[in-house]
Amino acid sequence: MIMENISDVTVGPCENSKYIVPKRIHYTQNGAAKIWDVMRVHDGVAILLFNSSRNVFVFVRQFRPAIYINVVKTEINNGIETVDTSKYPGTLGLTIELCAGIVDKDKPVPYIAKAEVLEECGYDVPLENIKKITTCRNGVGTSGATIHLYYAEITDSMKVGPGGGIATEGEMIDIIEMTPEEMQIQIAPFCKDFNEKTAHIKPGIKIQTEVSVNPDRSYNIKLLTPPTQYFLMQAAGCQKGSSKPGTKVSGIITLKHIYEIAKVKSQDPSFACMSLEQVCKSMIGSAHFIGIKVVKGPLEVEELRQFLVQRAEELALEEKELEELRVSKMLRL
Numbered sequence: 001m002i003m004e005n006i007s008d009v010t011v012g013p014c015e016n017s018k019y020i021v022p023k024r025i026h027y028t029q030n031g032a033a034k035i036w037d038v039m040r041v042h043d044g045v046a047i048l049l050f051n052s053s054r055n056v057f058v059f060v061r062q063f064r065p066a067i068y069i070n071v072v073k074t075e076i077n078n079g080i081e082t083v084d085t086s087k088y089p090g091t092l093g094l095t096i097e098l099c100a101g102i103v104d105k106d107k108p109v110p111y112i113a114k115a116e117v118l119e120e121c122g123y124d125v126p127l128e129n130i131k132k133i134t135t136c137r138n139g140v141g142t143s144g145a146t147i148h149l150y151y152a153e154i155t156d157s158m159k160v161g162p163g164g165g166i167a168t169e170g171e172m173i174d175i176i177e178m179t180p181e182e183m184q185i186q187i188a189p190f191c192k193d194f195n196e197k198t199a200h201i202k203p204g205i206k207i208q209t210e211v212s213v214n215p216d217r218s219y220n221i222k223l224l225t226p227p228t229q230y231f232l233m234q235a236a237g238c239q240k241g242s243s244k245p246g247t248k249v250s251g252i253i254t255l256k257h258i259y260e261i262a263k264v265k266s267q268d269p270s271f272a273c274m275s276l277e278q279v280c281k282s283m284i285g286s287a288h289f290i291g292i293k294v295v296k297g298p299l300e301v302e303e304l305r306q307f308l309v310q311r312a313e314e315l316a317l318e319e320k321e322l323e324e325l326r327v328s329k330m331l332r333l
């Protein structure tokens with residue numbers, strides 16, 4: 001079977017598809033009537049696979065009609081839109097992709113990911129190996145469908161079948177393995193560099209990090225500052241935000257704290273076009289959001305002590321109420 005052996009290509013209208021439904025959306029934006037043409041499609045799941053028995057990434061190769069039609073020129077013959085496959089061979093539509101599938105079953109996404117890995121690559125990967133990387137949106141101008149991106153470590157002992165897709169459904173899929181070196185990923189220097197750049201950060205602090213790879217395979221690591229809430233809670237000495245912000249106070253800080261936090265946070269690109277005053281206002285907003293009260297002057301030691309005692313009592317009471325709720329729910333089962 002040769003997957004790139006493509007012939008007799010015709011292009012026509014798409015009617016009653018199980019996979020895509022074109023829609024026209026009419027809406028009014030700020031008083032102006034607008035139209036947008038969209039496509040309802042299934043969400044998708046894609047899995048980056050790494051076989052740790054042989055240190056290879058596992059991908060799939062297949063013929064993608066959507067890619068092919070976007071790189072060839074069509075012509076009209078006797079009123080029918082066709083492609084001259086002697087000029088435009090099927091190889092133009094071949095892709096190397098992550099193992100992936102459409103989310104068309106009413107099942108949790110990791111189960112669908114597991115089934116795709118088995119069908120396309122022949123590995124029976126345990127669910128606990130399937131780790132979520134992120135979720136993103138595909139084709140924001142036309143479909144906007146969600147793509148769930150996962151990572152799974154696989155081993156040779158999980159290989160239970162040939163993969164290659166469901167033959168009875170006409171799927172033709174090749175499995176492609178690539179070493180990190182073949183992919184020109186410099187993993188060892190990257191890890192060393194990353195560890196050096198993060199060595200000064202206290203373990204447990206969540207830092208937003210942006211990693212990008214350039215076309216020449218060099219990379220950029222951008223470390224952002226810890227989340228605003230982390231700084232605010234550290235300054236207030238509280239472990240938890242308020243369960244009722246606006247009503248219950250979870251901590252007290254001063255404007256001086258706000259100023260110091262704003263000075264650090266203003267180094268983040270998201271605050272780049274704001275003045276320090278605007279960043280301070282944003283910090284105050286975030287503090288109120290988690291129930292932290294911001295006061296002008298220095299804190300009176302006795303006042304703060306009384307607050308901390310009262311807050312500890314409040315938290316203990318909340319915990320007791322939660323526990324009672326949990327028990328009553330269990331009794332109802």
Ligand SMILES: Nc1ncnc2c1ncn2[C@@H]1O[C@H](COP(=O)(O)OP(=O)(O)O[C@H]2O[C@H](CO)[C@@H](O)[C@H](O)[C@H]2O)[C@@H](O)[C@H]1O
Binds near residue numbers: 043046101171
């Ligand atoms: N548009 C279509 N027209 C005709 N038949 C179709 C079709 N889409 C799917 N099918 C049929 O459904 C079968 C199963 O598809 P899969 O769930 O394996 O998704 P696929 O890997 O094709 O990628 C899918 O899911 C990944 C992850 O979301 C997307 O990136 C990718 O565009 C999408 O095709 C295909 O073999 C084909 O028979």
